[in-house]
């Protein structure tokens with residue numbers, strides 16, 4: 001799976017997502033639960049906005065000096081006996097790791113969850129090596145792998161769309177004969193993974209942050225699987241996006257704090273590990289240590305208006321507040337990076353032609369920008385994409401263009417605008433079913449499941465799922481009020497109460 005998760009057209013994906021009631025309920029529940037946890041953990045830290053300012057500065061500073069920090073990091077890894085490979089794209093990255101696995105005669109490869117390895121399609125590449133077993137050791141990724149590499153729904157909670165019965169079914173294929181209790185299912189997987197870990201000879205992890213001044217890798221997990229992946233196999237490959245670098249441990253400490261609080265509402269993740277090549281005399285860790293630093297289109301954003309998206313620390317908080325993500329879940333976006341992050345990043349990494357609809361999957365409400373721990377101006381970047389699509393790429397958004405042109409003509413003419421205002425109240429009767437003394441109880445969920453034939457097909461998609469609030473009558477609107485109220489030159493004198501003293 002590369003960055004694109006689906007060949008289906010955008011509209012079909014949205015229709016599929018909209019009909020998946022379980023997924024939508026699960027996403028809504030997760031968003032609400034995360035809101036409470038995230039708010040509490042940010043409050044507990046105190047001065048959240050000052051921390052955000054600092055985190056933003058750190059990320060901007062790193063991007064400004066990115067080549068220098070990458071060089072410093074690579075030098076430090078090599079000084080400790082490790083190796084660094086710079087991959088310019090997906091093919092270079094997965095081919096290099098595949099050749100390394102073949103050269104090392106790897107038989108059992110264990111991986112821990114990593115977005116960038118999904119981005120470069122690593123799992124399928126490694127599976128194509130004859131005689132190689134590959135196992136994802138993160139519980140959610142393991143479930144997706146067993147379900148024939150099902151698409152993830154979220155960057156932090158990839159299996160939000162699956163219930164306990166579906167998971168039980170997948171595990172039964174591996175010999176599980178227990179019930180659908182999540183604890184029993186998790187215990188079964190623990191045993192299954194442990195057996196594989198003990199014989200793993202090649203380990204692959206991602207990287208939350210790479211420390212430039214000591215060449216170490218920082219990993220934040222809650223399951224501990226990344227730590228075992230680093231400890232047992234003799235050959236270790238860390239795959240990282242080229243922007244995931246910090247100058248020193250001090251900056252990693254700040255960003256770990258922001259990441260854990262924003263991603264899962266914890267002070268820190270259960271395991272916060274700093275690691276690298278095994279040193280002389282140490283028992284655990286890899287003898288052979290490689291870091292693959294992946295560009296894969298990131299450098300296209302450097303020095304452009306889209307550079308701030310490279311500040312991202314992959315916490316997923318923006319999807320946890322997004323009203324569009326709440327309705328369509330991760331699969332609706334067709335990218336491994338869904339939500340506001342994906343709306344900005346996917347067209348950069350995967351191209352406008354493939355992801356041209358994503359910048360329009362946004363109401364520009366700015367909830368994402370407000371929650372982002374590193375202050376990425378997400379809704380501005382989404383709007384920038386729309387401008388590029390319209391003005392530079394001339395992509396086909398003909399219907400949007402037509403509607404905007406009509407709105408432009410209408411709002412430019414006082415006559416047309418005034419007439420539209422007069423028609424607004426009677427006209428929206430077609431789309432509105434609620435209001436005081438409504439007949440809501442007569443319909444399922446309070447919504448009438450019928451759209452008059454007179455309504456153009458074009459707007460069914462909108463009014464099928466929501467009510468349009470009815471504007472006030474023309475005689476009660478602001479324009480009418482303003483026309484009949486003359487400016488008052490001076491405020492009327494206030495009548496003094498009896499016995500009241502002069503000011």
Ligand code: SF4
Nearest residue numbers: 312313315316318372
């Ligand atoms: S854009 Fe901001 S909120 Fe969204 S995943 Fe990245 S850091 Fe988190």
